[in-house]
Amino acid sequence: MMKGDVIINRNYFAGVDIGSTATKCVVFDSNGIIAGKTIIPTGTNINKACSDVVSICLGSMNVSLDQVKSIVTTGYGRYIPTYSKIILPEIQAIAKGVKWNDVGKKPIPKLILDIGGHDTKALVVDENGNLMKFVTNERCAAGTGKFVENIALIYGYSLEKMAELSFQSTKECKLESHCGIFIESEISRLLFSGCKTENVFAALFLNMIKRVMSIVFKLDYPTNTLYFTGGVSRNPYVVKLLHNYFEEVVVPEDSQLTCAIGAADHAQYKAN
Amino acid sequence: MVEVNKSNLQSVEEFKQMFKDRRQELLDFSDQGGMIFCYNCMLPKLIVGASGGQVVKLLGMMNIFGYNKSIIDEYLSQGGEEFCTLIKDTFGIGLKKPYPKKMRVTDTATCAALTKLMSMMYMEMPEFGIPFILNIPKRGERELDQKFWYQELHRLKDFCEENTGQKVTNEKLIAGIKQENIKKNLMKELDLLRKGDVIPIKGSECVMVNQQQNWLKFDKYIAQVEKVVKEVRERKQKGISDYAPDAPRVLATDPCFFEPFRGEVEPYRCVKFLEDCGAAVAAEDFCCGVGEHWSNIEEKVNDPDPMATIADYYLNVVVPCPFQTPNTRRLKKCIQAIKELELEGVIYMSTHACKVAAAEARKFERAIEKETGVPTLYIERLGNPDKELIGQLQMRVESFVTMLKDRRKPKNH
Numbered sequence: 001m002m003k004g005d006v007i008i009n010r011n012y013f014a015g016v017d018i019g020s021t022a023t024k025c026v027v028f029d030s031n032g033i034i035a036g037k038t039i040i041p042t043g044t045n046i047n048k049a050c051s052d053v054v055s056i057c058l059g060s061m062n063v064s065l066d067q068v069k070s071i072v073t074t075g076y077g078r079y080i081p082t083y084s085k086i087i088l089p090e091i092q093a094i095a096k097g098v099k100w101n102d103v104g105k106k107p108i109p110k111l112i113l114d115i116g117g118h119d120t121k122a123l124v125v126d127e128n129g130n131l132m133k134f135v136t137n138e139r140c141a142a143g144t145g146k147f148v149e150n151i152a153l154i155y156g157y158s159l160e161k162m163a164e165l166s167f168q169s170t171k172e173c174k175l176e177s178h179c180g181i182f183i184e185s186e187i188s189r190l191l192f193s194g195c196k197t198e199n200v201f202a203a204l205f206l207n208m209i210k211r212v213m214s215i216v217f218k219l220d221y222p223t224n225t226l227y228f229t230g231g232v233s234r235n236p237y238v239v240k241l242l243h244n245y246f247e248e249v250v251v252p253e254d255s256q257l258t259c260a261i262g263a264a265d266h267a268q269y270k271a272n
Numbered sequence: 273m274v275e276v277n278k279s280n281l282q283s284v285e286e287f288k289q290m291f292k293d294r295r296q297e298l299l300d301f302s303d304q305g306g307m308i309f310c311y312n313c314m315l316p317k318l319i320v321g322a323s324g325g326q327v328v329k330l331l332g333m334m335n336i337f338g339y340n341k342s343i344i345d346e347y348l349s350q351g352g353e354e355f356c357t358l359i360k361d362t363f364g365i366g367l368k369k370p371y372p373k374k375m376r377v378t379d380t381a382t383c384a385a386l387t388k389l390m391s392m393m394y395m396e397m398p399e400f401g402i403p404f405i406l407n408i409p410k411r412g413e414r415e416l417d418q419k420f421w422y423q424e425l426h427r428l429k430d431f432c433e434e435n436t437g438q439k440v441t442n443e444k445l446i447a448g449i450k451q452e453n454i455k456k457n458l459m460k461e462l463d464l465l466r467k468g469d470v471i472p473i474k475g476s477e478c479v480m481v482n483q484q485q486n487w488l489k490f491d492k493y494i495a496q497v498e499k500v501v502k503e504v505r506e507r508k509q510k511g512i513s514d515y516a517p518d519a520p521r522v523l524a525t526d527p528c529f530f531e532p533f534r535g536e537v538e539p540y541r542c543v544k545f546l547e548d549c550g551a552a553v554a555a556e557d558f559c560c561g562v563g564e565h566w567s568n569i570e571e572k573v574n575d576p577d578p579m580a581t582i583a584d585y586y587l588n589v590v591v592p593c594p595f596q597t598p599n600t601r602r603l604k605k606c607i608q609a610i611k612e613l614e615l616e617g618v619i620y621m622s623t624h625a626c627k628v629a630a631a632e633a634r635k636f637e638r639a640i641e642k643e644t645g646v647p648t649l650y651i652e653r654l655g656n657p658d659k660e661l662i663g664q665l666q667m668r669v670e671s672f673v674t675m676l677k678d679r680r681k682p683k684n685h
Contacts, residue, residue: 076663089667090671092671119664130679131678132647133647134675136668
């Protein structure tokens with residue numbers, strides 16, 4: 001140690017989830033507690049999204065990058081050159097993120113559903129949070145966040161408003177198409193035929209859940225409890241519909257940040 | 273993505289020149305009156321070989337003669353894009369020139385879409401004659417089916433004799449069986465050399481070596497495979513491995529081989545993609561992997577009816593194809609390979625266009641898990657790696673690879 005050297009306490013661990021829609025950053029302190037979290041739109045410049053989300057997050061905590069001992073990236077942009085020292089596939093990140101939320105509880109095997117912008121992932125983890133098996137949507141994004149988001153954009157509603165209206169639905173409408181484009185034609189047909197908006201939106205979410213459950217069923221894992229994460233888990237009407245299949249639907253706090261939390265947890269694990 | 277050892281085997285590299293030479297070989301053979309029989313799948317090639325004909329897969333013909341673009345969309349008013357890559361890429365041979373003068377299309381009626389389109393196409397090309405379609409029973413266990421199949425093979429034999437002017441004798445067939453078994457034994461040895469931590473040849477290279485039999489002259493092909501096996505044996509002894517030591521050992525499988533072959537010898541991209549995602553592909557079962565070359569044709573002393581032996585082999589021993597129900601032999605061979613080669617996972621691919629192949633995936637996955645405890649990742653693909661949703665596939669394969677690695681560890685973090 002030379003005279004004048006500054007001692008930097010590198011006590012922070014960051015997880016960055018670079019998704020198709022949003023980029024999220026979670027920073028843990030040395031106790032593994034969330035010290036900072038930020039979500040920004042990914043946009044077209046992934047490098048920029050990644051550095052922006054980290055600097056915004058650290059800035060909000062008044063912490064410098066030097067104080068971060070390790071960073072783990074996950075999500076579609078995980079190979080981003082700036083931070084690609086440790087990479088974690090997002091399915092593992094989700095498993096770790098859910099396990100982190102469970103600290104202090106009795107460890108049990110879990111069925112997890114994560115619905116993100118472009119992907120629906122269903123996974124089974126053992127009591128230690130190890131991934132046992134998983135299934136994702138195949139070549140089609142029906143049943144993902146974007147599927148609903150597109151409709152929200154077209155009809156000028158926010159996602160929150162769509163969910164709120166769906167709770168007021170009084171009559172069951174049917175939407176059969178799984179295609180994110182043709183579903184628009186079906187919705188228009190229903191609206192033109194006099195179906196109420198709330199009934200149509202409820203049908204849209206029902207259509208989405210049917211698609212999602214066909215993925216979950218592939219895991220062949222009977223359970224009464226579902227852990228639900230990803231951006232769509234913030235939608236209370238989707239949660240309500242999932243109760244038709246599960247007695248208990250657990251939505252962790254910061255559920256849309258689960259992947260980033262898992263990455264931060266992994267960053268801390270790798271650093272120690 | 274993981275950096276996989278790029279030091280290709282010299283003997284594998286030599287296939288490139290053999291492939292280049294094949295075009296002239298075929299033209300010369302045809303000019304001298306030889307008949308080339310083109311096919312897509314499951315053709316008992318040794319019957320054709322015994323008639324003096326040469327067999328080349330249509331996909332190979334398309335590439336050897338440099339037709340890199342499918343003309344299916346020009347031919348069909350609509351719907352061409354919905355067909356699988358194998359159909360697209362084999363569609364249209366003969367419509368563009370030059371091609372060998374003496375060429376016949378023979379095929380086995382496994383895939384109905386393939387058979388239909390081939391028939392439509394070639395009926396418009398009288399110079400090649402109506403394609404010969406070998407009918408294969410969709411269920412093989414009944415005595416009646418077996419008789420039918422035996423008759424069909426005789427029909428093929430007659431067709432070959434008629435076109436080549438040469439008699440298919442028992443002696444030629446027995447010699448063909450022997451040669452076919454030599455190839456199978458070599459390919460099986462290549463598989464077994466990949467057992468253990470040292471994997472001296474990449475899966476993508478193994479598939480490529482295997483596929484060369486579909487377009488190269490068979491005796492030349494076997495001689496080259498012998499060189500490959502020799503080189504791989506040496507690498508094994510020296511402990512040279514092509515994969516990272518911690519890469520999980522997987523079986524790559526697809527009920528139908530669909531990889532487009534773009535006019536040059538290169539590691540097969542679907543398998544290479546799995547390798548790039550960190551998997552050590554230690555065995556393959558496409559329509560021509562462990563399911564095919566881990567099963568020899570019975571060699572009987574003074575076989576009085578080698579046609580019956582061949583018929584029995586194709587219908588009751590091999591045929592690892594989803595068009596048949598039940599299709600248990602493929603599953604059994606995969607289970608055998610998983611146990612014998614101590615594999616840790618299975619990556620099951622099927623083309624988006626082929627619902628027949630997809631239909632078996634779940635059953636296959638469950639049976640594999642029950643019998644071996646090994647997990648399966650199912651991937652639906654378009655068939656052409658250039659058009660895949662690489663980001664999503666990469667995420668899934670990498671997650672699977674990481675999961676397999678985690679399964680080795682004591683259960684902790």
